[in-house]
Structure formats: structure tokens, C-alpha cells
Amino acid sequence: MRVPFDAIMRESGMLRTVLRQLAVPAGDQPDLMQEILLSAWRSVEAGRFQPYQHVPVKKVLRCWLSAIAWHHVIHYRERVNRWHKARAACATPENAPSSFGQVEARMALRCLERLKPELRAVLAGTAFGYTAEAELGAHPAPRTSGCTAAEGSCGSSSAKRGAE
Numbered sequence: 001m002r003v004p005f006d007a008i009m010r011e012s013g014m015l016r017t018v019l020r021q022l023a024v025p026a027g028d029q030p031d032l033m034q035e036i037l038l039s040a041w042r043s044v045e046a047g048r049f050q051p052y053q054h055v056p057v058k059k060v061l062r063c064w065l066s067a068i069a070w071h072h073v074i075h076y077r078e079r080v081n082r083w084h085k086a087r088a089a090c091a092t093p094e095n096a097p098s099s100f101g102q103v104e105a106r107m108a109l110r111c112l113e114r115l116k117p118e119l120r121a122v123l124a125g126t127a128f129g130y131t132a133e134a135e136l137g138a139h140p141a142p143r144t145s146g147c148t149a150a151e152g153s154c155g156s157s158s159a160k161r162g163a164e
Contacts, residue, residue: 003049003061008040011065018069024076032076036069043068 015036019029043049051060097105112120 001049001051001057003044003057005041005044007058007061008037008044008065011062012037014062015065015069018066019073022070022073024073028076032069032072036065036072039072040065040068 012033015033016029019032024032040049049061049064051057051064112123115123
């Protein structure tokens with residue numbers, strides 16, 4: 001049976017009450033509400049809402065939405081618990097960066113913001129270990145001029161004349 005999305009939305013007041021009763025923090029309720037409504041709508045579209053013929057549809061819909069809300073709250077609590085554990089593991093003093101390190105990181109981020117987006121992408125790829133040689137099939141271009149960026153000069157005098 002297909003229930004219109006408007007019918008699901010009309011039960012949002014009941015869902016807010018369920019979230020409050022299950023002690024979901026007020027700041028997280030809108031996000032959880034969105035997940036519940038989207039999940040219910042997808043289930044209806046997939047044909048998973050199948051009420052009994054002798055029970056009023058509104059009553060079945062309310063019970064069904066309460067069960068979906070309860071399911072999402074359980075998963076929400078699991079995510080929050082994992083997040084708190086991960087945060088606590090990182091909050092140890094030996095893992096915390098120094099004040100100087102934090103300032104350095106902020107300055108580096110500001111410098112990165114000034115780069116063109118395509119250069120930022122190249123830099124990010126390099127940070128993750130991607131190189132031009134890997135992209136080109138591990139065949140670097142032959143060196144014809146004898147110049148390297150590290151050396152800052154050219155190896156042959158003809159290349160020097162060509163650069164001038």
C-alpha cells in the first residue's frame with residue numbers, strides 16, 4: 001500500500017515527541033528527524049509498508065513510524081558512542097599538538113587557501129603519494145636539458161644559452 005509523503009509528514013509532531021521521550025538532544029533532533037522521514041518514505045516507495053486490512057491505516061502508520069524512529073535512535077546512539085570513544089582516544093596529552101604546532105598548521109592552511117584549485121589538487125595528490133610518474137605509467141619524461149629544480153641550474157652550456 002502506498003502512503004503519500006504528506007501523510008508521513010503529518011506525523012512529524014508525533015515523531016518529535018518520540019525523539020524527546022528517547023532523550024535525543026535537541027540539537028540532533030532535526031537531523032534524526034530528516035533521516036527518519038527519508039527512511040520511511042523510501043520504505044513506502046519500495047513497498048515495505050504493508051498494513052493489515054482490518055487495522056486503521058493511521059494507527060498502523062504511527063506504530064510503524066515509531067519503530068523506524070526507535071531504530072534510528074539506536075543507531076544514532078551507537079554513532080555517538082563511537083565518536084566519543086574516538087575523541088577521547090585522541091584527547092590524550094601526548095597526542096595533542098603544541099600551541100606552536102597549531103599556529104603553524106593554521107598558517108599552512110591559510111597559504112593553501114591562496115593556491116589555485118588545480119594546484120591544491122596536485123598538492124593534495126602528492127600528499128597522498130600520487131606522483132606524475134604513476135599517472136603516466138611510471139615512465140618519466142627524458143631529461144633533455146640537464147636541469148633539475150633542486151640544482152637550480154642547467155647542466156650543459158647550450159641549455160644555458162637557450163634559457164637566456
